[in-house]
Structure formats: structure tokens, C-alpha cells
Amino acid sequence: MTALSREQLTTFLRGISLRQVRLVSGVVLFAYLVSHFLNHALGNISLEALASGVYLHTAFWQFLPVTILFYTACLVHTALGIWALYERRQFRWKAIEPLQLALGLSIPMLIIAHIIGVRLGQTLFGHEKLYPQILFLYWIWAPWRIWMMLAVMTIAWVHGCIGLYLWLRMRSFYKRAAPFLLAAAVLIPTLSMLGFYQSGRMVIDSDSDEWRAETQTTRQIGTRAEAQALDRITDYFLFGYFGLIGVALLARGARAINERRRGMINLSYGNGRTVRVPKGLSVLEASLRNNVPHASVCGGRARCSTCRIRIIGDYSDLPKPSQREAFVLGRVGTSDPSIRLACQLRPPADLSFFQLFLPHTSADGHESNPTRVGQERYLVSLFVDMRGSTQLAEKRLPFDTVFIVNRFLGAVSQAVIESGGRPNQFVGDGMLALFGLACSRQEACRQVLRAAALIAVNVDELNKFLEHDLREPIRFGIGINGGEVIVGDIGYRDHMVFTALGDPVNVAARLQDMTKVLACEVVVSDEVRATAGLAEDALPEQEVTIRGRNEPMIVRIVADARMLPALVNDEQSAAA
Template sequence: MGMDRLRLISGLILLLYVTGHLANLFPGIWSLQAMNREFELWHELWESLAGKTLLYSAFILHLGTVFWGVARRRTLRLPALQIWQILLGLLIPWLMLRHWVAATGGESIWGLELDFRHVVALLWQGGWSSLVSQTAGVVVVWLHAMIGLHLWLRFKSWYPPWQGLLLVLAVVWPLLALAGFIAAGSEVQLRADQAQWWAVVEREGHITPEKLAEMTWVIGWVVTTYPLLLLLIFAGRQIRLWLLHRLSAVRLYYRDHHILPVTTGASVLETLQQAGIPHASVCGGRGRCTTCRVRLGEGGEALSPADAVEQRALRRVNLHGEEISSQQLRLACRIHPTEDLEVTPLLAPNCSYSESHLQPSHVTGEERELVVLFADLRGFTAMSEHRLPFDVVFILNRYFRAMGLSVEESGGYLDKFIGDGAMALFGLDVPVEQGCREALECLGRVHQRLAEVNEGLVNDLEQPLRVGIGVHMGRAVVGRLGHGQARQLTAIGDVVNTAARLESLCKPYGVAAIVSSDVMERSGFAHQHLQQHAISIRGRQQALQIYAAESLEDFIESSNKGLHGLKNGSD
């Protein structure tokens, strides 16, 4: 079992204990006696041999794995939330040692028999420093636990819808506990004025001034020693890093212009963080989020195969199986180069988990075969010259809606609107043959949708809206391109330029659509009734065979015939 797994399991056990311990304080809102009854039930559970073994083992494991994790880290450049989690975690022992020595050591070392009455009384009699330390300890423990719980659960599919409710619960729980503690403390203060009550508390708990003095000395010694332990851990970490750096001879080649020395045993992510180079890593290098994934270049064959944690993480992302099996895609946080290695990042440094997770690989960038459709509204520039801006916007939005619905209903992706034109992609998530069929079905839907728009605007238009459409297929680079809010999924390549060229030829040919022969043949649709031509395209040595249709309605007929033929062929 890995260190991360041990830290998670031990942390969950401690969280269970803390959650129940805080719940013991709730009845203090009503009375100290009610709180004490709840404590007796809880005390029996955790003071049993099994309970003590589980609790102390979890505490030692959790603290040990945290210390070990900090000591072996080659860089502390981590996401802000993880930094806060570590800092709060290191602060917990220092704040809670007073409580732990009094509650646990008081019974096992000094023979005290304490229940909640005694613990609350001792804390409130200890003055403001004791109360502030105790309250701060509760807040720090709970914040540390909630940050850790969030960092773990945020990658679970069920978590986001419940996050708001869980946040409310996370805030209310310690507030109720503190309210119970304050109410019980107020009751203690009132009773403490009665010398007889305090004498009974001391007698029942076997509390003596000598024992309290010894406890105070031990608490002071432990509180002073703990910071020295932290100093020793961080000093040892620096010495270890210095020695490892001197022994390293491995180089990391990153983005073609960074050559970085790799500290012995360091991961690619740690090497980048040490050099101050931004690289996506939402989970802080724990192999959970996959945002740090990279494509391997030279030297990748020398790496150890992906372990179970890495394979499980990569399987959650919709990547090509052959890429994973051939070790071309790896997580930067899980690979530790022992020879020179070349890597290329696949995501932007500020990429979020939602942007990267469970998305098709074409979102992050790939070359693939697809179908591109270009459409342009004919004669609209002249039509809009004598219209009010509101009318122009109204008509264009009706046209855009018709185009968008036609593309989406056909299974395509509406890339963008350019002026009064539109660009759509087909075959992103399906075989290109199906993409060809979807693109041609889209032409038929455009005809029907545009007819509905023209019918609705019959009294506002001198002539019906007409479009020219070009459709072509081929290889293109697909990915999320742009900057900021203008960043979106699109395609670039010769196929895009050719589709735009086919659309522009609709006007001189006097047709509504021009489709390349590649699209028609791969779709399986009938095309005997369409005009066939051969045209020259800049950059192509051979002429491109095309099919032209005077009306988009022709593709409804082509679609029906093509589907009928495909069905008969399959029979």
C-alpha cells in the first residue's frame, strides 16, 4: 500500500474520531450533565483495546506519512490549497498537545479519572490562553480535515452536486461543538464559585496540585520540543536535496526549449516545479487528476511501466488505448527519469480538472480525419443596407438558430459563426463515414429549417433567405484554440480551406451546395441525380471531383436513397 493510500485511510479514521468527538460537545448547549452522558458512550468505544489500537495507529501513521512526505518532497511549490493543508496539519500537534496530554496522559500516566466535566473544568480554569489554544486547535483540526476531504472527493463524479450541502454541514458541525463547549464552560464557571463543587470534581478525578504541576511541565516541554523536531525535518530535507542534486546527471528536455537537470529520484513534475516552470497539476502530484499528463519523446522507452495508480487515472480519461499501452502518454507526477528524457505537455499550465477530465482526446489536440461544412447567407449584405440594426440582428439570429439546430440534430459540432456564415464539424466522436452521412443529413435539415424561417418572415423579406454550402473531408488538427473566453474547440488544416473554397464556388455555379466526391462516396448516399464537376484547388496537383445540388432538398432524397441502399446491403 502506497504512502498516499496510508495517509488517506489513517486520515479518514482520525476524521471519524474528531467528528464524533465534536458531536459529544453538542449536548453541552443544554447542560454539562447531558454532555457527560454522551461522552461515556463515546469513551467506551474508543477506550477499548480495539479502539485505542485503531486510533493510535492511525495517528502515528498519519503524522509519520505527513513528516515523510514533507521530508522527501523535492519542491514545496504546490497548489495553494495543498500548502494550507500541510501548514495546518503541521500546526495541529503543537496546538492540541495540551489537550492530548491532559485527556490521555492524565489517565494513563498520572492515574486521573477524567470525564467531560473534569476536562471542561480544567480547560476553563486554565485561563484565556488555554481556551484560545483549545478553540484554535479545534478550528485548525477541522479546516485541515475538510481541505483534505475536499482534495480527495473533488474527483468523484457524485461530489459536485452535493458540494454546497456538504460545505454547510462542514461549517455548522464545529460551530455547534463550540457552542456546546462555551455553554458547558459557562456552567462550569458558575459552579466553580462554589468551593464544594470544585472539591468534588478534584476528588472524583483524583486531581491534585502536584499532578497538575507535573502535567504543566510535560506540556511545556513537549510544546517546546515539537518546533525543534520540525526544524530537524526541514534541515534534513535540504541536506538530502543537496546530495541528490550533486549526484544527478540526467537531463529533461521540455517544450523544445527547456533543458533541466533532474535530481536523482525526482519526478518530471517535481523537476518542473523546482525550475519554476508552470505545469498543470490540480491534485498536487498525487496521480488523481491527470492534468499533468505529457507525451513522451526520446528516452521514453527507458521509463518503468505505469503503475496501478497511473493506469487507473489514465483510464478515467477518454484517451486512445493504444497510446496508453505504448507508454506514449504518462503522468508527469508518476514518471521518474533515470536517463535523458523528452516530454511535451498536453494541457495549459492553468488548466482546471473540469477542462481536462473525461474529455475526448481531440479537446487537448490531435490530428484526425473529419468532415467540415461551411455555409454562407447569400445576398444578405445588400439586403441589410436598408434595414434597421434591430431588424438585421433579428433576421440573423433566426438564421443562426436554424443552422445551429440543423447541425446539432444531425450529430455535428457548431464550430463558429463568421459574419453571416457558419462552420461546423462532423465525425469528431464517430467514424468519418458516419460523419459524412451526418453532414449530408444536415443539408436536408437546413433546407427544412430555412423554409420555416422564410415562412415566418414572408412579410418582412423581399426574397427568401438562401445559403451556399460547401462540404469536404480530410485530415485536420483539432483542439481547443484561442485565448481566454475566446478559446474553443476548432479545426485547422487544408480540409477547412477546401470546404470554404467549395462554399465560395456555389455562387458562380448557381447551386445551393457543393460536396466533394470523397464525402459522397464515404457516406454511401445516392448521388446519380447530382451535377458532377472537376475543379482545380490551389495547392492540389489533381483536380477535385465534386457534386453540386441546385437545391438542398436534393440531399433529403440522397439521404433516403442512401439509407435504403445501406439497409439492403446489410440485409
């Protein structure tokens, strides 16, 4: 292994956080749960279908590498759950998060007897406990276990779904995928429980001396002495698990006592409010403990930057940002050392700061008019401007001018909507439209080119409608650019507007201005041309300098926007 590869491996391993380990282990366990539930669902067909399914299920999960991965995930996820119980200093978060923690900690104590009875019984004594044996035990020998099984199925499924929700909720595709995910989250456990019930009824109906002699042999279910040995092992595991939880709770108490002995510090919020808290709390935990509103979309997991604060005064004695905190601050382009994440910063001494994102609260402290907090995603921006509106206004009555401008913006908006985009901001006689809110990058780039052509067609129709009132036809300029932007609600209180912010939007506006100099209707960034799949020689190329940027930019010139659909359709036909 070369020095470079070792360095890359070291950097990769250091970049792995506990949150990522918890996520990966949780996904592995949830995959097992889905597989097990689908196997249960086969009980709605027949016991034979159930038996066939379990062979496929066990063949995959007992394949040695998969088995090692699965049991490692079990141990790691359980250990991280106990660690989360110790580490969490504040439980006044959204109710869904402590609920997830409580459900997760209850799963091992409910499922351990089943795991030891089936898996460890096979390993130690060679038992073959498959569905006929397990269903006999639950439905005939010990019916009370039915309710325990249904309870653990529900708890494990809810815990996994909450984890997936907290992971996926800020992803760009989540809004589109949510209805399908909800359908799966309801159907899979429902079919599984119905299958468990139906197969249990089949076992009851099949119960006979001959059936028991075939399915309940000593080789399959073991002897009484072996069952007692497995029960003792189960008790040891339970005692050990409860002991670990007890150690975590005792450690929490010892930490609280130690923090108070180490002293208290003052946190000043820059608005006249000061709270006194023990050393060791993060700024966000201190805010929540003292009922101080503090923005935090991700719940203090360093997955967003909404809890950012700016330190007032000297910050040289503060602990350096962790790798995760530095990563998040780097993603939002923050290099100022006075800006920190409140959920990660644990000040060792008195601290003064102010919040960069104030939470929207009403007078009684409850949230009012919740907003969509910004998320980073790829969008294509189209900026269109009406030419000559100033001269138009000089020679007309104000209301006549407003009428014409509104008709122009209406024609443009209609073209944008029909092409799959979203009219976003109206600035005088211009408009910003966004593409890609609900489709792929390539489709967004193709939609925006079709929209530019349709704008030209709609403006032509408008010119014909107003030809008796206009000395000159309405002309326009369009700038198109794509890239990663921040989308969210911007504004103040009841005056919030959903929009996009970022350099790609500004560049689209600059490209629209260049249509005047380049004497064309549309200027498209080469990045949009390439993503849309247009050939390099499809449109004339031009290197331009964008105001505010050091590097020149390659753009494509479109003299007549009406020819764009033909180019897009030709490329789609060639690809097909």
C-alpha cells in the same frame, strides 16, 4: 483461502497507495473531530446535555475496534505528515497545500497534552476527567489553555476541511454539494466554540466549595504526583515528535547534498528551453523549481493526467511507471510508453520531451481565463438534425434560410432546457444537447426522452407558424446515447467552449443519421432505455452496426417521439 482469493487479496493490497492510506486515516480523524465538535455544541443547551453527549461520544469511540482504528489512524496520519515533509521537494505549489501541511504538523504538538492528560490519565491512573473537570482546569485553574484549545480546534478543522476540499473538488457532485458543505464547515465549529464558551461560563457560575467537592476529587482528577508523571510523558512525546521533524529536515538536507553529488541532468522542453536540475527530481518538480509553467490540476498527486508529457527520443532507460502512474495512464486510455506523468517520472539522465497540455498563461506568466479541466462522468447525449435544410436553402434567400434554421434550433433548445438538459453545440442545422450535468443517471435518461417528445411538439407548432412559407413541414431526426464522457473546456485561449468528448457522443450522432434509414424520428440506445426504467417491450428493438465500432449495438426505434412521455410516466407510476 483459495489461490485465486489470495491472488486477489495480494493485488488489492499492492494497489493501495500512500495517498489512499492518508485519505482513509484523515477521514477517520475528521469523523472524530465532527463528533467531538457536535458534543461541544451541546454546551449551548446545558451542562447536563453536555454530560449526556460525552457518554454517547466516548461509548462509540472507546469501543475496542473503533479505538484501535482511531489510534491507528492517528499514528499513520502523523507519520505520513512527517513523511510528506521529507518527500516534498518543492513548496512552490498552490498556497493551500503547504498551508495544509504546516497546519497538520502543528496539530500533534498542540493536542498531545490534552490527549495524555485525559486518555492516558484514565488508562494509567483511572482518572475520570469529563467536561466538569476539563472545564474547571481551563476556565478557572489555567485560563491560558482556553486560547490553546480554541487555536487547536481552528487549526484541526481548517486542516481537515482543506483535505476534504482537495479530495472532493474534482468529483462530479462537488459543485452541487459545495454550498451545503460550506454551511456545515462554518456552522459546526462556530456552534462548537460557542458551546465551549457557554459551558465554561456555566462552570464559573457553578463554582463553589460544594461543587468542587463533588467534581474535583482525587479519584477524578488525580494527585499532584500523577499530574507530574503525565507532564513528563507529555514532554517525552513532544521531544520525540520534534526529533522526528528534525530527522525529516536533516534527511531533506542530506538528500539534496547526495543528489548534487550524483550529478545534474538537463531537461529539454521541446520549445528551446532547457533547465539543469539535480537527479532525483520529478519533471513537474523541476518545472516548478525553475518557474516553467506546467499544467497540474491535482497538484502533483497523480490524481489527474494534465501534467502528461511525451518523451522525445529513446525512453528505454527510464524507470517503469509506478502502479499509481500506470493506473492513471490506463484510465485515460494511454498505452504509448513514451507518454508519462511529469509528477511521477524522475529521470536518471538527460531528457527531452514536450507537454501534452500547455497551461494557459499570459505574457507575464500569470494565469488568465482559467478553464474547467476535463473530468470523466456519465452523461446522456442527444443529437438532433433538421432534415432537408440543403433543399430549403436552394429555394430561398440566405437570410430567410437562416431565419428558419434559427427558429428550428430555438424550438429544439427550448425543449431541451425545459426538460432539464443543456444545449451544447450547434453544428449547422443540428445541435448536441447534454443531460445529467446536475442529476442522476436515471433522471437524465428520463429527461432526454421527455426532451425528444417536446422537440416534436415544438416543431409541430413551428410548422403551423410557417405553413404559408414552407412547401413541406420541417422534419427532424434524433439520436440518443449515454455513457462515460470527458467534459471540460475545449478550444484555444479566448475561444474556449464547454463540451463533452467521447465515444458515447459520437455514437449519438451516428444514431441520428440512422433515423433516415430506419424511417423514424428517434433512435435510442438500449442502455438509455434500460437506465430510464422502460420495459423491454416498450419500444421496438433493432440490432445495428455503428460505423467505427466492431461490435453491433442494440437500439430502440421510436417512430413518433410524442409517445415517449406516456412510457416514461407509466414506468414512474408503476415504480411508485
